[in-house]
Amino acid sequence: MEPKQKILIVGDVNGNLKTFFARVETVNKKTGPFDLVLCVGSFFGSSPEVTELNEYKSRKKCIPIPTYILGPKNEATSKYFSVSQDSDICENLSYLGKRGIFSTSCGLKIAYVSGTEAEHADATKAPEWQFTKDDVLAVRDSCFASKSNMGDYRGVDVLVTCQWPIGIRDEVKNGSKQIAWLANAIKPRYHFCGLNGDYFESPPYRNKPDNNTQMELATRFIALADFGNKEKKKNIYALNVTPVDKMRIIELIQKTTDEIISPYATITFGEEQKGSRGNRSDQYFYDMNSYDDSRGNKRKSQGNRISGNFDTKRQKPSFDQEKCWFCLSSGTIEKHLIISVGEHFYLALAKGPINDTHILILSITHIQNASLLSAEQYAELNKFKSALAQFFKDREETIFLYERNYKTGHLQINAIGIDNNVAWKIKHVLEDKSEEHNLTLETAELPSSPADLPQKTPYFVAELPDGTMMFTKQMKQFPLHFGREIICADNLLNCEEKIDWRQCNLEKEAEDAMAQSFRESFKPYDFTI
Template structure:
């Protein structure tokens, strides 16, 4: 039987980092080990956050990988750095919105901030578009909505409207999101009290015929004087691995959905996008623009909006409305193979996850096995043509797993490692040499990384990603010693016509298909 994933959730921390992590360490020793800690509500305080310095500097350790939501007001917004997601070891800012998939397959949807009033929008506000993006990311992996089973956890800062007669710090948009995605658990903060009503039953609808239950839990602030519950522990099997009978099983104290009398007509779902659609542009495009801080008349600077990834228009999601189906080479169960946009050569392909997952480090064992089978099939395919293939992944400034595969003549195989080493020296990067990857745990679970798997079985890895050159691997292969096509370092400079792309895909398809389960 699959081992359950053990999760901790904390209420508003408000700068009480020492108290939180001491409490978590104690819980972890008694009932752990826990896999993750999620913090809802305000993580930073408005002014005093000095307790975090010791953790940033490495003098103190955070006992469990910790993820927190974004700001809920202008004062705490000042504590967030636009470009910073990994604050220190075991501490990560999730971002504005998204769907986090753990290595065990647990799905956690998250939404930062408070609902926008519509008059103006700030970094600490979310809108209908943000809510729809989170909802659609939860649906994206399904062939049809009829097989939807819900997700494991939803974390937000405000409460959903309707859950209580007290409407302070509540949101109608969050109520709509909870109704749509049907989480097994919904955790909130901000109201300075622990509140756990009986679970409510979500009636079947156009999303799913299954009648699924949700447990709503609001947590008190860390260090609250009334000593109300501020940290909650839950142990779950991922929803996709559970039996349907277990999902729909009822308890004696259930209540009806608190959202049944709320009018959500203004949020009705648009026509579902056609299954099987992909858009294969390189994610470098959103990062190549120069970044400038805009000055105000008073000499101050306006903070840039933190980047968000709208999975409704994600270039790699099956649910994307922007489609270039002619780039698809083959589709498997959890991955598909596509011609790279602006390919280095005719063999340059992308292995892309069907579901919206950020990196290979987060893949469950079953999907990792399938990924390895795909890589092996490509190795064998190119071997028949007296070529070797190199795979690389850049988990940096991108939101969707994509692994590049490029094949070159076998006689040049020995030059690949030297090419990476030379470019690393040029860019002042340190590449660690590792043995062949065996599972997702071999990759960094926290923070960005770059990894290259060479034909000789060597793996090169770096977590030194500050100002990492986005075209690093392309730069290696385009050098004079390898493919001698330096004009192709930037993919935008070597885009092909649709006719040329179609011809390359058809040629690839003649002799290759992804392995089937």
């Protein structure tokens, strides 16, 4: 497995240093260890706890994790950086600088731009807390500097800025065109920013190929609220990431069904690009109920372009059977993973499987979730569940099934076997993990019809060995890997390194062999033959 970096990103600290460092220490002990902390937005604020900072400078107190901060946002905060330009403020607290690229020991590349966009086009008139087009061009060129061949650029891992980009969200009126242009040019896998006092996570957006790369790289944009805000908006984000240069290309271009097109596709600087390396530009939450396959309705795409005056119209994701990963008629489906095909459902080996019997039950046509099934479709779904349950029972295992109707456009139910000796712990693990994520799970009898599932709302449902189900409709900021966290828990399959499916990807030959082996083993239970 490739090395990963575990980092924390935090919103505007605004001078609340004592509380901030205490919180970082608590998070690090509970869910760490983390390799570093990145702070976006304003770190010192207008009146930082200078006495507290002096205690860290004198080493009376220790900062638990290497912490990197961006520069001032205005004149009032600039004085705290006057003696700290591009240097350590104290042990484990460093100012990154006005702009640049920061590389970690394992190869993670972090691009950054401090401050807010300059009001004057002339860089000589811009104060130190404002960046200019020369700054963003310098960052762009630094990202490309290590690439000897045109077209082989893979993007950077993280972009951190103080200011939001223009165009990412209609409600933000003080976004920066230059930050938007930079994000479009360097194509970060993650872009974090602050300053607006709000939390917002966009659907991942797909960057268009250009002169520097022919790959359709994706970016996830996350804006964080102020640290310690009274509304308890999200202000800390944990990221466990493999450096982009150590990832396989298929992982970089892997698509998800909730993607949107890039909101920056038409942004240019014009003449200032002359003489620079070419960079021509020729995926959080969609409404889970705006698609209903049973009525034959599909989303209608709207334009999502930014015109010269930056008026925007948001595009809602479109779920096209020809492009969906899971529709059997799709040209993108990986057919070597298919195990069995019925009238309405089929079985396939899970992508990035936890083990060699980790199976998905999928609808053949584009149906969003099980609550939308007809009686006939639901009957066949239960036949596949029963066949798999018997298959696992004969292996002295108990089947565990779950469905996540959130941030996915196609019905998919995970099925995996849990050793009979520990299967009774499934409910306890569900309870523990839900408490860890501040989720409330309800218990009910197993559904006898689609109407027994949560209607017209996102949901997560897990079926338990005792004939009950546990479910939640509390889906705001729901952890996408929650189901795999349960399976991989140390008191069930004990393989927490497999929680992220992307870390379990196999070569096609290995997938083919695994699917073929399961296909043969499942034949006695396959009612479709």
